[in-house]
Amino acid sequence: MDEAMKYATIKNTDIKVTRIGFGCANFGGIGSDPRLVGKGDSEDDAHKILDKAYNFGINCFDTAATYGNGKSEEILGRWIKRNKLARKDVHISSKVSKKSRGLFWSSKGLSKGYILKQIEVSLKRLQLEYLDIFYIHAPDPATPIVEILGALNECVKKGLTKAIGISNVTLEYLKESIQISKNKSWAEYTVVQNSYNYLKRNDENDVIPYCKNYGILYVGYGPLAGGILTGKYQAGRAYPENTRLNLRESLYRTYLTRENMQKIDELKEIAGKRNMKLPVLMYEWLYKNESIDSFLVAPRTPEQFQSLRDALEDNILSR
Numbered sequence: 001m002d003e004a005m006k007y008a009t010i011k012n013t014d015i016k017v018t019r020i021g022f023g024c025a026n027f028g029g030i031g032s033d034p035r036l037v038g039k040g041d042s043e044d045d046a047h048k049i050l051d052k053a054y055n056f057g058i059n060c061f062d063t064a065a066t067y068g069n070g071k072s073e074e075i076l077g078r079w080i081k082r083n084k085l086a087r088k089d090v091h092i093s094s095k096v097s098k099k100s101r102g103l104f105w106s107s108k109g110l111s112k113g114y115i116l117k118q119i120e121v122s123l124k125r126l127q128l129e130y131l132d133i134f135y136i137h138a139p140d141p142a143t144p145i146v147e148i149l150g151a152l153n154e155c156v157k158k159g160l161t162k163a164i165g166i167s168n169v170t171l172e173y174l175k176e177s178i179q180i181s182k183n184k185s186w187a188e189y190t191v192v193q194n195s196y197n198y199l200k201r202n203d204e205n206d207v208i209p210y211c212k213n214y215g216i217l218y219v220g221y222g223p224l225a226g227g228i229l230t231g232k233y234q235a236g237r238a239y240p241e242n243t244r245l246n247l248r249e250s251l252y253r254t255y256l257t258r259e260n261m262q263k264i265d266e267l268k269e270i271a272g273k274r275n276m277k278l279p280v281l282m283y284e285w286l287y288k289n290e291s292i293d294s295f296l297v298a299p300r301t302p303e304q305f306q307s308l309r310d311a312l313e314d315n316i317l318s319r
């Protein structure tokens with residue numbers, strides 16, 4: 001499997017990430033929602049899924065200070081330690097968010113002091129000396145861009161992260177940030193992590209072409225739109241218990257349009273004709289999609305992981 005998995009390189013580094021990364025937002029909680037801490041995968045289940053992902057050839061793992069209120073970072077850190085993984089063999093990204101509920105609160109969003117403290121907190125939880133990518137979880141309009149970039153530049157200079165990235169970013173904010181870093185001769189964003197899937201493709205018009213032009217790694221998150229692109233939700237029917245939509249509907253409501261539900265029906269038909277399940281088709285679509293460099297998958301159970309295996313082994317990598 002490993003030889004067949006494709007890689008993407010992060011500019012100005014020796015980091016080669018697999019085109020499929022593993023998202024750890026289901027560990028210890030469900031994403032960044034403080035009300036759902038304790039509802040995510042247990043440590044045991046998380047470690048089993050991580051073993052599967054690693055043995056499958058995936059080499060990059062994405063977490064955030066807010067996932068499970070820090071539990072995701074801790075669970076990932078203990079997994080690396082338990083398996084005695086060489087640091088060079090895994091690429092770890094984490095994120096600082098003004099919403100972080102860790103040790104530090106910030107009245108000013110992403111102030112320099114807050115960012116510099118928060119990376120130390122993340123590294124401690126992960127039991128690591130450095131991150132491969134340190135992301136700003138989302139732009140913070142309350143903090144001047146130059147202050148955020150100054151803090152990130154210091155993180156790079158101190159060796160706390162190899163690369164810096166930004167998530168949930170618009171083209172305008174990204175362009176301004178890159179320009180400021182260039183003017184100051186500071187470390188620049190070399191990774192962007194935005195939402196991208198078959199139903200959410202607006203970045204194709206602006207952010208993705210810009211990233212291509214500047215050699216910025218584009219990482220797509222939410223490949224199955226939080227599970228909607230598995231076809232398991234049906235219009236007018238209650239969401240199954242303990243599913244993403246059952247727990248966090250507000251985040252996904254905008255996907256649930258009549259037009260999207262119709263598209264999902266069409267996709268199901270295409271998948272059916274090819275004798276495959278919808279998530280398999282969606283993973284295949286992303287893997288073949290050259291406009292994105294890497295995407296983050298997050299199957300929550302071994303059964304869900306099978307879709308990824310089916311997609312890659314049977315439909316893509318074997319060709």
Ligand SMILES: NC(=O)c1ccc[n+]([C@@H]2O[C@H](COP(=O)([O-])OP(=O)(O)OC[C@H]3O[C@@H](n4cnc5c(N)ncnc54)[C@H](OP(=O)(O)O)[C@@H]3O)[C@@H](O)[C@H]2O)c1
Binds near residue numbers: 232297
């Ligand atoms: N930067 C950001 O703001 C941001 C935001 C979101 C995500 N991310 C990153 O991207 C990663 C992936 O995002 P995501 O969790 O939204 O990915 P996703 O693949 O769109 O959704 C994952 C969910 O889909 C469902 N699922 C997966 N495979 C399935 C299958 N075969 N059959 C049925 N259901 C299946 C599961 O839902 P159930 O839980 O309902 O079973 C699972 O929790 C995250 O872990 C995180 O690292 C970043």
